[in-house]
Amino acid sequence: MAERTPLWAIFVLPTLLIVVAVVVAGLDAVLAAGARNGRSASLRETAVRASRPGREALRHLVQQPRRTRASDVPLTRIGTALLPVAATLAAVVLPLGFRSVSDLPEGIVWFNAMEALAWAAVWLAGWGPNSALSLIGGYRFLAQGLAYELPHMLAITTAALGAESLRVGEVVDAQAGLWFALWMPAAFGIYLLSAMAMAFWGPFDQPAGADLAGGAAAELSGVDRVLFLGGRWLLLVVAASFSVPLFLGGGHGPVLPGWAWTVLKTVVVLVFLIWIRRRIPTLRMDRYLELTWVVLTPLAILQALVVAVVVLNR
Amino acid sequence: MEVAVFWVLAVLAIVSGAMVFRFDSMARATFSLLTSLLCVGGLVVLLGLDYLGIVIVLMMTIEMAIMAVFMVMYMMNPAGLMPMTMMHNKKGAAVVCGLLFALLAAGILLAPWPGRRGRPPKDPTMDLGMSLMGPQMLTMMTLGMALFATIVATVLLATRRGRYDRLGDDLRARRPDDPVRGGVGR
Numbered sequence: 075m076a077e078r079t080p081l082w083a084i085f086v087l088p089t090l091l092i093v094v095a096v097v098v099a100g101l102d103a104v105l106a107a108g109a110r111n112g113r114s115a116s117l118r119e120t121a122v123r124a125s126r127p128g129r130e131a132l133r134h135l136v137q138q139p140r141r142t143r144a145s146d147v148p149l150t151r152i153g154t155a156l157l158p159v160a161a162t163l164a165a166v167v168l169p170l171g172f173r174s175v176s177d178l179p180e181g182i183v184w185f186n187a188m189e190a191l192a193w194a195a196v197w198l199a200g201w202g203p204n205s206a207l208s209l210i211g212g213y214r215f216l217a218q219g220l221a222y223e224l225p226h227m228l229a230i231t232t233a234a235l236g237a238e239s240l241r242v243g244e245v246v247d248a249q250a251g252l253w254f255a256l257w258m259p260a261a262f263g264i265y266l267l268s269a270m271a272m273a274f275w276g277p278f279d280q281p282a283g284a285d286l287a288g289g290a291a292a293e294l295s296g297v298d299r300v301l302f303l304g305g306r307w308l309l310l311v312v313a314a315s316f317s318v319p320l321f322l323g324g325g326h327g328p329v330l331p332g333w334a335w336t337v338l339k340t341v342v343v344l345v346f347l348i349w350i351r352r353r354i355p356t357l358r359m360d361r362y363l364e365l366t367w368v369v370l371t372p373l374a375i376l377q378a379l380v381v382a383v384v385v386l387n388r
Numbered sequence: 389m390e391v392a393v394f395w396v397l398a399v400l401a402i403v404s405g406a407m408v409f410r411f412d413s414m415a416r417a418t419f420s421l422l423t424s425l426l427c428v429g430g431l432v433v434l435l436g437l438d439y440l441g442i443v444i445v446l447m448m449t450i451e452m453a454i455m456a457v458f459m460v461m462y463m464m465n466p467a468g469l470m471p472m473t474m475m476h477n478k479k480g481a482a483v484v485c486g487l488l489f490a491l492l493a494a495g496i497l498l499a500p501w502p503g504r505r506g507r508p509p510k511d512p513t514m515d516l517g518m519s520l521m522g523p524q525m526l527t528m529m530t531l532g533m534a535l536f537a538t539i540v541a542t543v544l545l546a547t548r549r550g551r552y553d554r555l556g557d558d559l560r561a562r563r564p565d566d567p568v569r570g571g572v573g574r
Contacts, residue, residue: 146415
């Protein structure tokens with residue numbers, strides 16, 4: 075059972091998320107530079123490469139912001155600010171070890187609701203600037219989001235079903251013996267896929283893809299851009315971290331304390347997601363959408379059925 | 389604290405609800421309505437029905453986002469990008485709304501509300517589910533699956549291209565003939 079959390083955790087949570095996001099972005103930048111220019115010769119060069127996302131962000135902050143004609147400024151602002159806010163709010167139910175900022179009785183639904191807010195945020199940010207490319211980026215994300223969301227929801231529900239509770243703490247407790255990833259492999263796989271897709275990351279980065287000049291983020295500049303792209307990293311970190319309490323046993327593990335296990339497992343998942351992006355090129359969405367509707371959604375329903383039967387017989 | 393939150397959410401819900409009819413942009417109207425609905429979700433949480441409140445937030449966000457796309461897509465003017473108004477049949481609508489408001493307000497004031505007996509349950513979501521569904525949960529689940537199957541079947545029946553178009557008259561074609569390539573097994 076989750077313990078009570080002190081009040082300062084509310085302030086630590088966003089800081090921690092941002093630090094993790096910056097580190098992960100740095101790792102990604104090192105890998106990207108490595109792929110472009112070969113392996114770095116010295117430690118110094120690696121450090122320079124790793125600091126690139128941070129320097130980029132600072133550059134955008136001091137740069138003169140650009141504004142498109144007849145843009146809907148309030149909606150753009152709301153959209154860009156909503157993305158990191160939604161990611162942080164979703165993280166409220168994330169347990170570090172066995173403690174989360176708030177172990178809501180309906181934590182899993184809460185997480186999903188906040189992800190949906192991020193959805194709306196991307197559409198707003200794409201619509202706001204009154205520009206064709208960003209508009210298409212926003213539309214793409216929403217249209218594809220439907221196909222991601224269904225298997226995603228079913229996978230999350232399966233974990234809740236296995237624990238017979240919507241409370242994240244109880245889902246973690248239910249995995250003291252056996253991780254859910256081991257006896258719900260399909261749900262785990264679908265969760266990882268759709269977690270990437272929800273953060274429009276990796277092979278699913280079409281809504282913000284190069285073919286649309288950056289898609290939903292095409293016209294954003296200055297603080298807006300930092301918030302939006304930073305929010306996307308936060309979303310990726312949060313979605314990846316949530317797979318740990320859902321499927322990988324949360325803080326359960328031998329020898330080490332709970333929080334260390336959580337961190338360790340989260341790092342493994344994040345490194346895997348960063349690595350997979352370098353391995354798989356951006357997917358053509360009509361192919362992936364057919365896969366989600368024809369294969370993944372029925373598979374997720376089957377997995378839920380199996381888990382339901384097991385739970386009923388217990 | 390709770391009273392303050394109630395008033396903030398209530399006022400915000402009403403103001404953003406009213407703004408739906410003031411904005412001349414499809415996107416703003418949609419998201420103003422979403423704001424209003426999110427506040428209502430917050431109010432439901434405040435009533436102690438956390439699950440219902442969060443589900444309202446989840447469902448309404450997805451619903452309004454999809455609605456924004458469809459509204460903009462199907463507006464009469466190009467892509468709904470021109471200034472528009474949500475007001476049609478102003479006089480009739482005003483009369484209907486006024487009457488409805490009067491009716492509901494009278495209902496609130498005149499209904500013999502019972503006094504509270506006992507304490508609120510520990511798990512209101514569970515109790516709500518039991519009083520709504522009772523032992524009929526399995527019926528509802530089956531019904532849900534039947535509804536879902538109906539939706540899928542309707543879409544299948546409504547598509548112009550059937551399996552004979554895809555796989556030939558004797559359904560023997562090794563590869564389906566689809567206008568759009570790609571996807572599962574192609």
